[in-house]
Amino acid sequence: xxxxxxxxxxxxxxxxxxxxxxxxxxxxxxxxxxxxxxxxxxxxxxxxxxxxxxxxxxxxxxxxxxxxxxxxxxxxxxxxxxxxxxxxxxxxxxxxxxxxxxxxxxxxxxxxxxxxxxxxxxxxxxxxxxxxxxxx
Amino acid sequence: xxxxxxxxxxxxxxxxxxxxxxxxxxxxxxxxxxxxxxxxxxxxxxxxxxxxxxxxxxxxxxxxxxxxxxxxxxxxxxxxxxxxxxxxxxxxxxxxxxxxxxxxxxxxxxxxxxxxxxxxxxxxxxxxxxxxxxxxxxxxxxxxxxxxxx
Numbered sequence: 001x002x003x004x005x006x007x008x009x010x011x012x013x014x015x016x017x018x019x020x021x022x023x024x025x026x027x028x029x030x031x032x033x034x035x036x037x038x039x040x041x042x043x044x045x046x047x048x049x050x051x052x053x054x055x056x057x058x059x060x061x062x063x064x065x066x067x068x069x070x071x072x073x074x075x076x077x078x079x080x081x082x083x084x085x086x087x088x089x090x091x092x093x094x095x096x097x098x099x100x101x102x103x104x105x106x107x108x109x110x111x112x113x114x115x116x117x118x119x120x121x122x123x124x125x126x127x128x129x130x131x132x133x134x135x136x
Numbered sequence: 137x138x139x140x141x142x143x144x145x146x147x148x149x150x151x152x153x154x155x156x157x158x159x160x161x162x163x164x165x166x167x168x169x170x171x172x173x174x175x176x177x178x179x180x181x182x183x184x185x186x187x188x189x190x191x192x193x194x195x196x197x198x199x200x201x202x203x204x205x206x207x208x209x210x211x212x213x214x215x216x217x218x219x220x221x222x223x224x225x226x227x228x229x230x231x232x233x234x235x236x237x238x239x240x241x242x243x244x245x246x247x248x249x250x251x252x253x254x255x256x257x258x259x260x261x262x263x264x265x266x267x268x269x270x271x272x273x274x275x276x277x278x279x280x281x282x283x284x285x286x
Contacts, residue, residue: 018172027170031163032191035206036221049205049220058223063171063187070185071174078230079186085225085282 001074004135007105007112013072015099015117018064020056020092028060053093058086058127064098065116065129072100077110077135084116084129094120103130110135139217139251139258147214151245155193156271161236164188184234189268189277190226192234193242213246216285218260224282231275239271247280260285 020028022040029039037044038055045051062084069079090096097119104113116129161181167188168178177183197208207221234240248263266279 016172024170024172027166031167031170033194033196034191035202035208037206041206044205055222059187059190059226060171062190062226063185066186067171067173070178074175081227081229082186083225083227086223089222 001076002072002112002135003076004105004107004110004112007102007135009102009105011102013068013100013102013114013116015068015097016064016071017095017097019095020060022054022092025054025056025060025092028057032059051089051091053091056090056092056094056096061086061090061096061098061118061127062129064096064118065100065127066131068098068100068116069114069131069133073133073135077112077133079131079133080111081132082129083131084127086127088120088124088126090120090126096120096126100131139260140249144214144216144249147246148249149246151243154241154243157192157240157242159184159192159234159236159238159240163192164234164236167191181236184236186228186230187226188234189240189242189266189279190281192240193244193266193268213262214249216260216262218258218285220286222284222286224261224284226282227280229278231277234276238276240268240276241271242266242268254286257286 038049042054065084100114100116103115112133114131117125118127120126164181164184178185195208244264244266247265250261252259262283264281268276
């Protein structure tokens with residue numbers, strides 16, 4: 001778990017790889033009560049809304065970005081600010097990789113700024129994000 | 137020529153009636169499993185992951201009120217000339233963690249509506265802000281969310 005005296009600007013924060021399935025996407029959308037058909041009805045998604053496949057929710061990628069922060073932070077601090085944007089649509093079948101790096105450190109306040117990303121297999125950032133945490 | 141009529145623009149500043157939600161441990165656990173959380177505090181439902189509140193205040197309406205895309209009618213939104221809706225992004229300011237047993241009050245308002253020319257045609261951005269407090273009025277979080285119609 002991170003200690004303020006040990007964090008350095010530019011250091012990478014571990015991420016993970018995520019490969020959503022029909023089942024995991026269904027459960028996510030059930031959990032957030034999202035009935036939008038682009039997340040489970042392939043025929044509707046491709047024929048009516050004209051996506052190439054079932055769409056991986058943008059906010060799910062947002063959650064993965066938040067997990068990069070909370071998994072790194074553990075019990076040693078608090079997440080104060082978090083933001084992300086969904087820049088490139090992602091579809092069922094893709095494997096996406098999250099990660100981040102330390103962007104700023106303010107020893108006086110204990111505030112640490114983080115830059116976050118979700119990338120696709122081509123290496124393109126699909127959802128960039130950032131966070132401010134306070135280390136205890 | 138702008139897609140945004142004065143009628144649409146007049147929705148900026150519009151507020152929805154507050155929604156009161158009781159947070160249950162089981163709902164946190166379901167969210168934690170579906171999002172592949174690894175921290176035990178989330179998987180046990182002792183605390184909610186930061187993005188949990190994204191779903192907490194989504195509208196729950198009768199099935200026959202859902203539109204052809206599956207989505208509930210956007211009571212908090214004007215009728216837009218572009219119909220295909222996607223998530224654009226979210227900004228959270230977190231004041232305290234969400235825990236089971238809490239009663240939370242969420243108030244959503246529209247803070248901006250603007251348009252941009254995208255690579256594949258015009259886009260309309262609708263920015264909403266959700267303020268979440270405890271029943272006693274202590275701030276829990278503020279969420280700014282952008283939805284894109286294309």
